[in-house]
Amino acid sequence: MTPNLESALQTDTVFRTDNLDIYYGSFKAVRDVTMEIPKNAITAFIGPSGCGKSTVIRCFNRLNDLIKSFHIDGKIFYKGQDLYASDVDPVEVRRQIGMVFQKPNPFPKSIYDNIAFGPRLLGYKGDMDELVERSIKSAALWDDVKDKLKSLGTDLSGGQQQRLCIARAIAVQPDVILMDEPCAALDPISTLKVEDLLQELKENYTIVIVTHNMQQASRSSDYTAFFNVQANEKGQRTGYIVEYDRTEVIFQSPKHKATQEYVSGRFG
Amino acid sequence: MTSQDFSLSSGRSLKRSQMSFKTLFSNVMTGIAFACAIIALIPLVALLYYLLINGFARLGPQLFTQLPPPPYQPTSPQFNTGGFGNAFIxxxxxxxxxxxISIPFGVFASIFLSEFARDTKLADSINFFTNVLSGVPSIVMGVFAYGAIVLTTKSYSAMAAGVALAVLMLPTIVRTATEALESVPKELRQAAFGLGATNYQTILGVVLPAAIPGIITGVMLGVARAAGETAPVIFTALFNNFWNLDPWKPTATLSALVFNFAGTPYKNWQQLAWSAALVLVALVLIANILSRWITQRKR
Structure with missing residues (x-):
């Protein structure tokens, strides 16, 4: 949608959406999302509450399928494949596109079993100990937990739990990691740790992150999409993309007044 | 009111006045509540006291290894022999x-209710009928099993009593297990789905293990209730004065033994009934303590 982006994106696009409208029943939650998400980069979705950023990100791994009234118009392509084609298995989609949620949600199992859960589902035949260690190390959690892999994942602190969830997502070796406000429930120090981690992870993964924290988007993302919300005459609030560009453009010289006002903290 | 009004009133004493109406009222109400709590406990304590006094005398290993004796006079040297091993078994x-029968059915039913049919009309109606079932008098369960099994197999049997008790346990298990499953946070389900787990992998791998303490509590409560029921067993399992391990034959149970022996004029049978009642209460108590212990250990 922005000319200077397109040339850069053409070669390595992970997601491409085409006039995506998202509905819950007859309620249109998000409209007209047309965007491309580049490989091995961090793309941030920002915008006021209720603008549909989380709704869009949950379409990328078909997690919205769990909601009965949900359906879409338009297309989402993942590496050229239509994600919502009738022969696509959502379970297979979620194995390649991992997700980290707003509230840390480790299973009430040991730290080890939290990590091993995904690989076991996939029938992983290799050295599980090694995979668990590698995943925890890539989530920068190894020094915190190496002596207590058998203790409960739910006994860790909030920041550690969230890194455990990231390690758990990494363990199934996905292509993409979707993060839905991963730092919303964390203190500033844990937040910085997760942000540092993002920079390391983007070497190997494509990351899409929803955030309410403007500093976080400007500090850690390469591309930023600004979503806004519009109410129709019936009072239904529908989200849409105002502007999508390189992060420094969005934060320093946005083309739209609404973007300018939002990133400078004047509304939202 | 200005700030000066406050500074004036701050000169009042902060000490509690024992004779003021609100203090007196509060103390009296506390006293009444305490007295009511004690009165409510009296039946339980009295019951346990009676059971212990009357049942403890005969308590011993022979109770669990011997058959019920014939009636003896208190003067007989054999007065204190015999037991109810067959009824215990x-x-x-x-x-x-x-x-x-009831645990697999109940747990699977609650998995269906909480995971597949939650908030649907079907779930509502199943819940309604479960509640109706839990209110059905236990003797009706016995009549049902009598008609369905005793009459068709032409024999009183432990199997018929088992079916009657299973129907009795089912609502307790379904209700507590559904509650336990529904209280598993939806974030955990999303985490499992997000890792590419299928529906049944999510349920068996994450939801069920997280709900196990609650499910066990429900099962224990169901077991404890079933163990003490008398009405459904007296005309399904009937009774048996001898050892029996064949589920298709008439079988003695502790509750039926209490029912049969307590009303006889024979002193040694009455004593056995007291002891059987004590053992029954102990079984129920153990089941409750076990379920509490399991729930707390898992938290």
Whole structure:
């Protein structure tokens, strides 16, 4: 949608959406999302509450399928494949596109079993100990937990739990990691740790992150999409993309007044 | 009111006045509540006291290894012999059969209710009928099992009693297990789905393990209730004065033994009934303590 982006994106696009409208029943939650998400980069979705950023990100791994009234118009392509084609298995989609949620949600199992859960589902035949260690190390959690892999994942602190969830997502070796406000429930120090981690992870993964924290988007993302919300005459609030560009453009010289006002903290 | 009004009133004493109306009222109400709590406990304490006094005398290993004796006079040297080993085994057997039927059915039903049919009309109506079932008098369960099994197999049997008790346990298990499953946070389900787990992998791998303490509590409560029921067993399992391990034959149970022996004029049978009642209460108590212990350990 922005000319200077397109040339850069053409070669390595992970997601491409085409006039995506998202509905819950007859309620249109998000409209007209047309965007491309580049490989091995961090793309941030920002915008006021209720603008549909989380709704869009949950379409990328078909997690919205769990909601009965949900359906879409338009297309989402993942590496050229239509994600919502009738022969696509959502379970297979979620194995390649991992997700980290707003509230840390480790299973009430040991730290080890939290990590091993995904690989076991996939029938992983290799050295599980090694995979668990590698995943925890890539989530920068190894020094915190190496002596207590058998203790409960739910006994860790909030920041550690969230890194455990990231390690758990990494363990199934996905292509993409979707993060839905991963730092919303964390203190500033844990937040910085997760942000540092993002920079390391983007070497190997494509990351899409929803955030309410403007500093976080400007500090850690390469591309930023600004979503806004519009109410129709019936009072239904529908989200849409105002502007999508390189992060420094969005934060320093946005083309739209609404973007300018939002990133400078004047509304939202 | 200005700030000066406050500074004036701050000169009032902060000490509690023992004779003021609100203090007196508060103390009296506390006293009444305490007295009511004590009165509510009296029946339980009295019951346990009576059971212990009357049942403890005969308590011993022979109770569990010997058959019920014939009636003896208190002067007889054999007055203190005999036991109810067959009834103890019979209770374990009928409750075991009931558990083997009702636990799988109940747990799977609650998985369906909480995971597949939550907030649907179907779930509402199943919940409604479960509640109706839990209110059905236990003797009706016995009549049902009598008609369905005793009449068709032409024999009283532990199996018939097991079926009656299973129907009795089912609502307790379904209700507590559904509650336990529904209280598993939806974030955990999303985490599992997000890792590419299928529906059944999510349920078996994450939801069920997280709900296990609650499910066990429900099962234990169901077992405890079934073990003490008398009405459904007296005309399904009937009674048996001898050892029996065949589920298709009439079988003695502790509750039926209490029912049969307590009303006889024979002193040694009455004493056995007291002891059987004590053992029954102990079984129920153990089941409750076990379920509490399991729930707390898992938290």
């Amino acid at each position: 019979g209770t374990l057997m009928t409750v075991g059969i009931a558990s083997a």
